[in-house]
C-alpha cells in the first residue's frame with residue numbers, strides 16, 4: 135500500500151463545541167451543580183444479559199479503547215455500573231452495565247425508575263453457550279421494560295460469534311429470533327419489536343451494531359443523512375460516514391448500503407490519524423489534543439481509492455471513500471465540505487436553541503417556530 139498522509143494540527147481548539155448541544159429530547163442541566171445532581175436524568179442505554187455474556191467487555195471495548203484480549207481479565211460486575219461518556223463523546227448518554235442476574239423482585243431494585251428514562255435496552259446473549267436460560271431472561275426483561283416504557287428500543291446482541299462458522303452464526307441468529315418472537319406471541323406481545331445483531335468484540339461488528347443502536351436515538355438522523363447525500367452526490371464521493379471519533383461509532387451515513395469493508399477501512403483510518411497525532415501532534419510538553427479543528431488526513435491506497443478525513447465538530451469527523459479521479463477536484467470537495475460542516479453546526483445550534491426554548495417553558499415562543507422551519511438543515515450553496 136502506498137500511503138500519502140497529510141495532517142495539520144493546531145495547538146488550541148477554538149471551534150464551537152457541542153457537548154451539550156445535541157438534542158435527544160431530554161433536559162440538560164445548565165449549571166455545574168445541577169449537572170452533577172442530575173446525571174441520572176440523561177437518556178440511558180442499558181446493557182443486560184446473563185453473567186459472563188460479555189456486557190462489560192462491550193462497554194470497555196467500544197467506549198474505553200480496551201483491547202479485546204484485556205477483557206479476559208475483567209472481573210464480574212456486582213452492582214450497576216453507570217458510565218457517563220458524554221464528556222468525551224458525541225454519544226450523550228449514560229451506559230448502564232448491569233450485573234448478570236438482575237432480580238426484578240428485589241424491593242431495592244427500582245426497575246420502573248430505570249426503564250422510564252431508558253432509550254435503548256441491549257440484551258446480550260452468549261452465542262457460544264447454551265442460550266435457553268438467556269432466552270427466558272430476555273423475555274422476562276423485555277416484557278417488564280415494555281410495560282413500564284413501550285418506547286424503549288429493544289436490541290438483542292447475539293454475541294461472541296467469532297467462535298462460530300458463518301453457517302452456524304446465521305442458524306443461531308435465526309433460532310434465537312424465532313424462539314424469542316414465539317415467546318412474545320404466546321404472551322400476546324406481538325407489538326414488542328426486537329432487533330437482532332451478530333456481534334463480537336474481536337472485529338468491527340460490535341461497533342457497527344452499537345452505531346445502529348445509537349442512530350435510532352438521534353432525532354436529527356434524517357437531516358444528517360440528507361446532508362451526507364447532498365454532499366457526496368455533489369463531490370463525486372462514493373461513501374461518507376459521520377463518525378464519533380472516540381468510540382468509532384458512525385452516527386450517520388449516506389443512503390447507499392454500508393459494506394463492512396468500507397466501514398472497517400474508515401475505522402482504521404481514524405486509528406491511524408489519532409495514533410500519528412498522539413506521537414507527532416502534541417506539543418513538546420505533552421499538551422494539546424490529538425484531534426482538533428485542524429485535523430485533516432488524506433490516505434491514497436494503491437487501488438486508486440482515496441480516504442479523506444476532516445474534523446466536523448469537537449467529537450465528530452467526516453470520513454469519505456472516493457476514487458482518485460474524483461479527488462482531482464479537491465477544491466470542489468473542500469468547498470462542499472465547508473458548506474456541509476456549516477450545515478451540521480446549524481443543525482445542532484437549532485436543536486440547542488429549540489431545547490432552551492422548551493426549557494424556558496414557552497412552547498409557542500418564536501425560537502420554537504424557527505426550529506421547525508430550519509430543521510431541514512440543507513446547506514445554502516453546493517457547487
Ligand SMILES: Nc1nc2c(ncn2[C@@H]2O[C@H](COP(=O)(O)OP(=O)(O)OP(=O)(O)O)[C@@H](O)[C@H]2O)c(=O)[nH]1
Pocket residue numbers: 183184185186187188189190191192202204205206207208209210211212232233234235293294295296297333334335336
Ligand atoms: N470470544 C469472545 N469472548 C468474549 C467476547 N466478549 C466478551 N468475551 C469474554 O467473555 C468473558 C466475560 O465477559 P464480561 O464482559 O466480564 O461479561 P459480563 O456479561 O460483563 O459478566 P458479569 O459482569 O459477570 O455480568 C470475558 O472473558 C471476555 O473476554 C466476544 O465477543 N468473543
